[in-house]
Amino acid sequence: MASHPGIAHGVAVSQGRDALSGVAPVWLWPSLRSAAAIVGVNASTLSRRDVPTARAGSEQRVAPVAVMELGDHYRRRPIGEVAAELVEVARVGARGLGEVEQVEREVADYLDRTRAEAGAAARAEVSGDSWLEEAQRRLPPELFAEVRSAVADRPSIGSVRGTRFAEDEEG
Numbered sequence: 001m002a003s004h005p006g007i008a009h010g011v012a013v014s015q016g017r018d019a020l021s022g023v024a025p026v027w028l029w030p031s032l033r034s035a036a037a038i039v040g041v042n043a044s045t046l047s048r049r050d051v052p053t054a055r056a057g058s059e060q061r062v063a064p065v066a067v068m069e070l071g072d073h074y075r076r077r078p079i080g081e082v083a084a085e086l087v088e089v090a091r092v093g094a095r096g097l098g099e100v101e102q103v104e105r106e107v108a109d110y111l112d113r114t115r116a117e118a119g120a121a122a123r124a125e126v127s128g129d130s131w132l133e134e135a136q137r138r139l140p141p142e143l144f145a146e147v148r149s150a151v152a153d154r155p156s157i158g159s160v161r162g163t164r165f166a167e168d169e170e171g
Contacts, residue, residue, distance in 0.1 A: 024102040026054045028090040029061035038067055038085045040076030064090075064103050068110045083107045 032053060036043040046062075051070070053060040062070075064086045071082035090103035132151070136144050 024064060024090065024106055025099060026056045026061050028093050028099055028103055029054065029056075029063055030067060030086065030089045032060040032062055034089060035062040035067045035070065038077075038082055038089075039070045039074055041070075041074055045074075046070070064106045065110050068107060068114075072114065079111070083111065 030038060032046055032051070033043045035051075036046045039046075051062060052066055053062055055061070067086055068079070068082060071077065071079050086107055087100065087104055090100050094100045132148070135147055139147065
């Protein structure tokens with residue numbers, strides 16, 4: 001991963017997405033190895049990806065928002081646990097309460113933004129009953145009438161993200 005001199009105090013930013021645009025100081029970001037543990041993957045998994053990092057001394061650091069994105073991508077652990085561990089990492093390295101609050105704000109903003117986007121997409125899909133409209137276009141009229149009557153009195157079922165299994169469980 002190529003890096004270029006960037007932020008003051010011996011910190012270099014590795015090329016990548018805009019995930020480094022947060023306000024929390026780099027020393028509060030988890031190392032690449034810690035970020036992998038927080039997300040629930042091996043460190044080698046993250047080192048093979050183009051994860052945006054900042055070099056602080058001899059360590060590659062990953063911005064809290066990037067860790068949250070990785071948590072959403074890999075889905076090995078509940079996103080709330082990922083968020084809580086990021087805040088705990090910040091607590092350990094913080095020089096003051098204000099720094100911890102910066103990380104908390106970044107994590108909360110990420111959750112608000114991504115959950116609002118997911119909720120809007122789910123509402124748009126359910127509200128239009130697009131699958132029912134598609135069924136009407138594709139099915140013979142008598143079969144569609146059966147489908148429509150079968151779902152008429154039932155509430156719609158919301159989307160689920162899938163079942164999470166522990167590493168030692170089969171799933």
